[in-house]
Amino acid sequence: MMPSRIKTLAWSLMLGAGLVSTSFYASADTPAAATATDGKVLRATLDNGLRVVIVRETLSPMVTTQITYLAGGYQTPDEFPGTAHALEHMMFRDSNGMTGAQLNEMTGKMGADNNAFTTNDATQYYFVAPSNYLDILLHIESTRMEGALLTQKDWERERGAIEQEVSRDISDPGYLAFQNAQRVLYAGTGYAEDALGTRPSFDKTTAADLQSFYKSWYAPNNALLVIVGDVDLRQTLAKVHELFDKIPKRTSTAAIPVKLQAIKPETISNTTPKGTGSVQFMYRMPGLMTKDNAAAQVLMDVLTNARSSLSALAVDGKVLSTDAGIQPFSYGGVGVVEVGFPKGGDAKKAQADLEGVINGLLKNGVSADLVEASKKSEIAQAEFNKNSAVTLASAWSQAIAWMGLNSPEEAEDQIRAVTVDDVNRIARQYLQPDQRVTVVLTPADNGQRPPDSSGFGGSESFAGDDKLDAPLPVWAADKLSKLEMPRWTLAPVQMKLDNGIRLIVQSENISKTITVLGHIDNNAKLQEPQGQDGAARLLSSLFDYGSATLDRDAFHKALDDISANETGGTDFGVAVLTDQFDRGMQLLADNELHPALPQDGFAVQQDTLARTLAGEMQTPQYKMSIALRKGLLPAGDPDLRLPTPETVKALTLQNLKDYYAKTYRPDLTTIVVVGDITPEKAKATVERYFGQWKAQGPKPDVISKPIPVNPAGYTAVDNPYASQDTVLIGQALELNMHHPDRYALQLGNDVLGGNGFASRLMTDIRVKHGYAYGAGSGMRFDRSRSIFFIQYGSDPQKVSAVDDLIRKNLLDMQNTPVKDSELTNARQYEIRSIPVSVASIDSIGRSLLAWAWHDEPLDQPMVAAKYYLQLTPAQVQAAFKKYLKPQNLMQVVQGPPPAKH
Numbered sequence: 001m002m003p004s005r006i007k008t009l010a011w012s013l014m015l016g017a018g019l020v021s022t023s024f025y026a027s028a029d030t031p032a033a034a035t036a037t038d039g040k041v042l043r044a045t046l047d048n049g050l051r052v053v054i055v056r057e058t059l060s061p062m063v064t065t066q067i068t069y070l071a072g073g074y075q076t077p078d079e080f081p082g083t084a085h086a087l088e089h090m091m092f093r094d095s096n097g098m099t100g101a102q103l104n105e106m107t108g109k110m111g112a113d114n115n116a117f118t119t120n121d122a123t124q125y126y127f128v129a130p131s132n133y134l135d136i137l138l139h140i141e142s143t144r145m146e147g148a149l150l151t152q153k154d155w156e157r158e159r160g161a162i163e164q165e166v167s168r169d170i171s172d173p174g175y176l177a178f179q180n181a182q183r184v185l186y187a188g189t190g191y192a193e194d195a196l197g198t199r200p201s202f203d204k205t206t207a208a209d210l211q212s213f214y215k216s217w218y219a220p221n222n223a224l225l226v227i228v229g230d231v232d233l234r235q236t237l238a239k240v241h242e243l244f245d246k247i248p249k250r251t252s253t254a255a256i257p258v259k260l261q262a263i264k265p266e267t268i269s270n271t272t273p274k275g276t277g278s279v280q281f282m283y284r285m286p287g288l289m290t291k292d293n294a295a296a297q298v299l300m301d302v303l304t305n306a307r308s309s310l311s312a313l314a315v316d317g318k319v320l321s322t323d324a325g326i327q328p329f330s331y332g333g334v335g336v337v338e339v340g341f342p343k344g345g346d347a348k349k350a351q352a353d354l355e356g357v358i359n360g361l362l363k364n365g366v367s368a369d370l371v372e373a374s375k376k377s378e379i380a381q382a383e384f385n386k387n388s389a390v391t392l393a394s395a396w397s398q399a400i401a402w403m404g405l406n407s408p409e410e411a412e413d414q415i416r417a418v419t420v421d422d423v424n425r426i427a428r429q430y431l432q433p434d435q436r437v438t439v440v441l442t443p444a445d446n447g448q449r450p451p452d453s454s455g456f457g458g459s460e461s462f463a464g465d466d467k468l469d470a471p472l473p474v475w476a477a478d479k480l481s482k483l484e485m486p487r488w489t490l491a492p493v494q495m496k497l498d499n500g501i502r503l504i505v506q507s508e509n510i511s512k513t514i515t516v517l518g519h520i521d522n523n524a525k526l527q528e529p530q531g532q533d534g535a536a537r538l539l540s541s542l543f544d545y546g547s548a549t550l551d552r553d554a555f556h557k558a559l560d561d562i563s564a565n566e567t568g569g570t571d572f573g574v575a576v577l578t579d580q581f582d583r584g585m586q587l588l589a590d591n592e593l594h595p596a597l598p599q600d601g602f603a604v605q606q607d608t609l610a611r612t613l614a615g616e617m618q619t620p621q622y623k624m625s626i627a628l629r630k631g632l633l634p635a636g637d638p639d640l641r642l643p644t645p646e647t648v649k650a651l652t653l654q655n656l657k658d659y660y661a662k663t664y665r666p667d668l669t670t671i672v673v674v675g676d677i678t679p680e681k682a683k684a685t686v687e688r689y690f691g692q693w694k695a696q697g698p699k700p701d702v703i704s705k706p707i708p709v710n711p712a713g714y715t716a717v718d719n720p721y722a723s724q725d726t727v728l729i730g731q732a733l734e735l736n737m738h739h740p741d742r743y744a745l746q747l748g749n750d751v752l753g754g755n756g757f758a759s760r761l762m763t764d765i766r767v768k769h770g771y772a773y774g775a776g777s778g779m780r781f782d783r784s785r786s787i788f789f790i791q792y793g794s795d796p797q798k799v800s801a802v803d804d805l806i807r808k809n810l811l812d813m814q815n816t817p818v819k820d821s822e823l824t825n826a827r828q829y830e831i832r833s834i835p836v837s838v839a840s841i842d843s844i845g846r847s848l849l850a851w852a853w854h855d856e857p858l859d860q861p862m863v864a865a866k867y868y869l870q871l872t873p874a875q876v877q878a879a880f881k882k883y884l885k886p887q888n889l890m891q892v893v894q895g896p897p898p899a900k901h
Contacts (some may be wrong), residue, residue: 020104028197042233046241048249049221054236055228055394057389059510060839061487063131063229064389066124066397067141069628070224071217073120074329076255081817082166082197082206083213085118086155089162089209092757093117093154096147098140098473100154100767103857106136106472108479108750108758108825111832118195121330122402128390130486130835131230132479135239137474144281145223148214154209159202160770164724166196168773168793171722173272174441178327180268180435181282182334188261191329219250224401229391255488258331260284266437272443273721275615275622276320279351280338280439281358283430287331294414296335296430297420301374302366302423303337306544306556309357313339315544315552317604318353320345320612330402335430343443343615351440358431365424373560378415379579380563386511387675388840443615446720483827485868486834488862492672492848493679500667503686504848504858505679506765508841514581514675516588517573517845519853523702525638528659534643535659536570537652538602538609542656545601547590552601558587568592570663578676580684589689597658602653610645613764617644620719624728624894627715631890632732634707634788657889665695668702670852674845694869706784707732709845709888717894725744726894729790733883737781737854744879745779745788745865750826751818751876752809753777753790760812761790764805771805773797783854788884796895814881817873827868834861 042054078081093100108116112129125144127137157522169175179194186192204426225244227236263284286292303310303324313319321340326333341350385391385408395408405411472480495503524536546555559566562580567573568591576584616622626642633639673682677753710732735741746754753761753776765775775792794802818826838844838861851860 028803039233042237044237044240045218046245048245048247049219050240050244050247051224051400052237052240053224053226053400054231054233054240055389055392055396056231056233057228057386057392057510058561059229059389059508059841060489060835061131061230061386062128062389062835062839063127063134063137063227063231064126064393065134065137065141066126066224066226066393068122068124068224068226068397068401069218070122070222070401071213072118072122073193073584074190074256075121075217076190076193076195076213077209080201080209081193082162082195082201083209084123084195084204085195085201085212086158086162086205087150087213087218088116088118088123088125089158090155091144091148093158094149094151095143098143099145101763102472102476103140104757104763105825106140106480107478108755109472109828109832111829111836112137112836113833113836116767118494120191124397126390126393126424127588128836128839130832132264134231134236136230136476136479138243139473140216141225142247145218145220145244146247148218150207150210150214151411155205155207155210157767157770159205159601161773162197163199163202163772164773166199166202166725167795169196171719171724173270173721174274174278177268177270177280177439177441178282178334178336181266181280181439184266184428184437185263185282186260188334189258189332190256191258191332198320201339214251216253217588219252220247221249222245222252224397226393226397228389228396228872260332263435263437265434267440268437269442269862271439271446272441273445273620274441275444275617275619276340276342277345277347277350277440277442278338278340279347279354280336280441281354281431282437282439283335283337283435285326285328285333285335285430286426286651287333288328288398289330292422292426292808293328294411295332295405295418295426296326298333298371298374298415298418299366299423299426301377302370303361305370305373305560307560308367309337309360310337310354313353313357314608315601315604316601317607319350319585320608322592337431339843342611343618345611347440347442351438355433358433359509361433366427368420369557371418371420371423371561375415375418376560376563380413381410383511383577384513384575385886387513387515389655390840394563408452428701443618445618468851480828483831485825485862485865485869486788486831488859489835490838490844490848490859492858495679495683497666497683497687497691499691500665500669500695501686501690501693502670502852503683504670504672504852505682506672506674506844506848507676507678508674508844509676510841512578512676513575513841514578514673514677515573515575515841515845516582516585516671517849518571518592518669518671518675519700519849520570520572520664521670521853522570522663523704524698525641526702526704527663527672527700528641528656531647532651532655532659533641534609534613534648535655536663537643538648538651539656539659540569541605542597542601543572543591544593545598546596547587548594548596549590550587551596551598558583562587566591568595580820581677585689592664593693597653597657597660599653602656606648606651609643610648613643613648614645620696620717620722620894623717624726624892626890627717628728628730631713631715631892632707632710632730634710637704639704639709653716661696662700664691665699666693667695667699670849672849672852673844674841674848703784706734706736709734709885712888713890715892717892718897719894720897722895724793725796725892726793727791727799727802727891729884729889729891731788731889733779733781733786733788735781735786735855735883737783738783738784740867741879741883742779742781742786743864744871744876745883746864747823747826747830747868747871748813748818748876748880749777749788750829751778751822752813754779755826755829756831760793761806764809765792765802769801769805771802775802775806799893803891810880810884810886814877814884814886817877820873823871823873823876827871830868831865834865837861
């Protein structure tokens, strides 16, 4: 449950993080008959005004629901920023006929993922679950739409968690700078304040305030319901009618027009704990509802293109990095164009370089070639959105509710209509120097905590009676009582090429796209020669420079011509439209097998990496990760080898070429192809371009040796910028991923802290006490080493109390068998979540790749499920007693330094 952060508009379109169209209010009040399109889409407007879109997508037996209320930060009352965000949190608490504990337990039992986000104009709640539980999802959303209780008791508990979330976010100087810039750009409007909220606003917020906002905005005629997945269209609509028709419409509060004021240019300067600094130019931009939205989107795509003058700043070594994007609003947005510079670097020079790019753009206009490439890329992305029910649902939500359109196809048409003149007009209208806020963030080791950050967190007297095994509502109990093995939908074809490449092909026709993912088994800690730490990282940065036959510009032009996304390195791949598969594979192989590795590119990237590391190594985050690693690993272990500026500066281009020759081998390579292609054609194409690749010499050793359980340890890392402590607790486990005890540990971890709100840690630490925004545990199993970890964030004065709860829960797991109901919840979560885990083309490809190179079966989740069905509480207890050592935990705390007296 979190507010949006700055994203490119294209990314927002894909994930549904866009904002609201107030024109929705008028059209939503008019009922319409259900209409179907090509048997895959069914649309309707109920008599109460609820708009419904149902899309059939059969990649996996799962479904996603997205319900969007057209109320966000813009609609919050004066002096109460964050009200919409607070209500978002409270919607996970009690409702009539459904408690918050029941909601949490149902989510876990379904094997579902759920969350919500609040933006300036909208709040969306979403579920991803097996499709046979759609009825339960609709019951949940209809119950919350009409029956949220919003009691003062629940608000007092939840306020501690939401204030911890705010405390975390305001610890980031970059976030605070963006907030301040937004206030300047949108002064006097509802967009001036971020949707997150503040401690003062939450301190004076009452349950009555939340009830008033709920009654004003959470109505069917102010909402959109999108359902995408393996569902029957007509039956689903009938169920929507059954559950939502009875909810009455309410009079919507009139939308307040955005009245923009003249911008007063301003520079905001601050320090940051990050290892690199940045100069950001922030501009007011057209909103999603305006006719110029598409042109603004293309403009940002042009700026981020690999061949743009902005990207050239990093390619030429003038800056460390570049980026551009838009945080979109309905009737506005914040455009950001930025460059990065090293710690101790010249911020003024970086700003001058950025100004040179913007001034050149305003003077000379945009490249017609880059405009065309950007348009083709956006249109291709629309096809890739079909590769996941979630991205497809988000595209529909965005188009209808937030762009005022009828379908995602209309958004594509807007992109097609953009001209070079449109993009130049938008650039010259919005990117003027007197229309911007400049943000300069300079790395520094000393910082100042946010002024309103003290005292965040819930009272320690908060007591809750929430239970993990609450009896479920009758409409869910029967459906969730019987556990069955899910339907496994993958049928990959495995092949071995003559040169040793393992090829796996999963044919899917959900879209006209093909995704290729590859991995070369490697271990830089074991394979980098002594004194050459950082060779692997530096080498990976040079694949951007093209191939021996195509220099950098020509290579990226070739990718643009086919709208492909490509990555080279030990993890490589390409995503391409079906009709461009052959060319995409040709470019991928050219880059992977014959990288250019130019001397001038090497010099630039060597300097960039050395300067980046110099700052990175001084950051609290780096120090925290190193402290944990040192605590878990024995002295002298190869995994403690780390690149430094000195080792990177000592590298030569020949060192990298030698490393490439020894590390990049076909007999250590796995390639997975997923999408609109047959195994036969995939094999022929892979052989055509990768078949001549040969291995030289014996295979290297790439698997680290097992390690013993670490001794107990504690390290404190000062972060003067932080307003709360971030805590990591870890322990090495003496088993690997091929040991069957991993399954008992995994089930136990679901009970302890790995199953979201349904876990013991989350219930104990957040729900009952309000000590932390979140707390969870995890297990990471690898071929020779595995770890257990716990992480949370809280006020410094709450850490001791949280640690006591963690230790108590660990000992309970070891000394008392878990309840049958808890173990049932855990096995239901693990088994029922299987369809969700492979519900997109990307997740299918990543999963098959990981299982393959880890030497696991290609139906690994089904193998695990058989273990989960048989495990008993006693076996889980025994595994925790055997492998978990509470007395050996390593703890690292990053947070504000102790107060000086």
